Amino acid sequence: MAHIAWLGKKSPFCGNVTYGLTTTHALRERGHSISFIHFDTPPGQMGRQPVEVAASGGKGRPRRLRQGAGSSSGPGAGTLRRRSRTDAPATESADPEVTLPYLVKSQVYTIPSPGAQRELRESLERLRPDLVHASLTLSPLDFRLPDLCQQLQLPLVATFHPAFDAGLRNLTAGTQQLTYQLYAPTLARFDRVIVFSELQADVLLRLGVQAERLAVIPNGVDTALWQPASGPPSAELAALQQRFAGRRVFLYMGRIATEKNVEALLKAWRLVRPAGCVLVIVGDGPLRSALQGSSEESDVVWWGYEPNLATRVALQQLAEVFLLPSLVEGLSLALLEAMASGTACVATDAGADGEVLEGGAGIVISTQGVTTQLRTLLPVLHDQPVLTAELGRRARARALERYTLENNLNTLEQLYAELVGSRTVAA
Structure with missing residues (x-):
């Protein structure tokens, strides 16, 4: 097993947070030691000690790592070595949590304090991990990581999350392209850069990142947790069934921000207003108050941010249709959760979402003219419950085939083993 220093986010809530917490929890379950390093020291507390102890323990195409495949062969590369507890410094627990000071932190970006880089270096020197994995937080510190890890002789992996639209069909997509x-x-200097789809890899290839440094590892979800309801309903699902009794639920789950294009979804819904249906919007963000307005609508429920996992699962299980009208995307975890839950899915072809649903696993629409397309689709989805049931069945099958958390972790461990093994041989 390996000791991994994970650089990521724990707040505010976003897909990056979900990815980091889900992956590190599962890696711990598999026996790896995780030191989670994140920005969590507010400006007024920057003078405090940043280290706390957690309560619980080349050319051509980029390689698409086969999920579930075994580790690479060769001297020192076959498996991740088991780290003895005596390897860790006596002053630290096996799984320490390190907090770094920041000046500004949002769902999109983080501005670290001037002392954050020094504290990160000192933490890595003290922890002595086998490998550093940075779930990039769009922070100036991201650009210093290759030099820092090279100096410390630590393998460096990045997961690059920013949304994109390879077609550059709108202003938002153009802004993301600048990112x-x-x-x-900088990504060209990481040992490996994890991206979620071939389309995302193509974008980076065109920008000069070498193919041998890219690893396409799609997101994965726990398909035993996110699954269609069976047997007696959970308490959360029973409560939702009672609340929405007699109405069919169409669901959006995600941030309420410009790139998510919720405004287009609302326009289409208000034009159609399918009888007996309710649109439930789960999430929060800078555009919520403007889009929600002051008037109450009986067929639109502004749920807000839902912190309870069991309730989020129940919402996906209750929903008949999941709608994702994004202008840009990476690979939406909420979409994968909906698919695994057996919910019929409609999403734009932004980012990798169209790739996920292609071939009949859902309905793919263009990022251009979202309102017009949804205005046509909503009546069809309302009038054809047999169609939505079949789309839900196909979505679940696709999630089981390609997007399970287990396969994601198997492939990630394979990558770790290769990098740790190659560094051991070089030493």
């Missing part, structure tokens, strides 16, 4: 252009020279 890719800004990051590409």
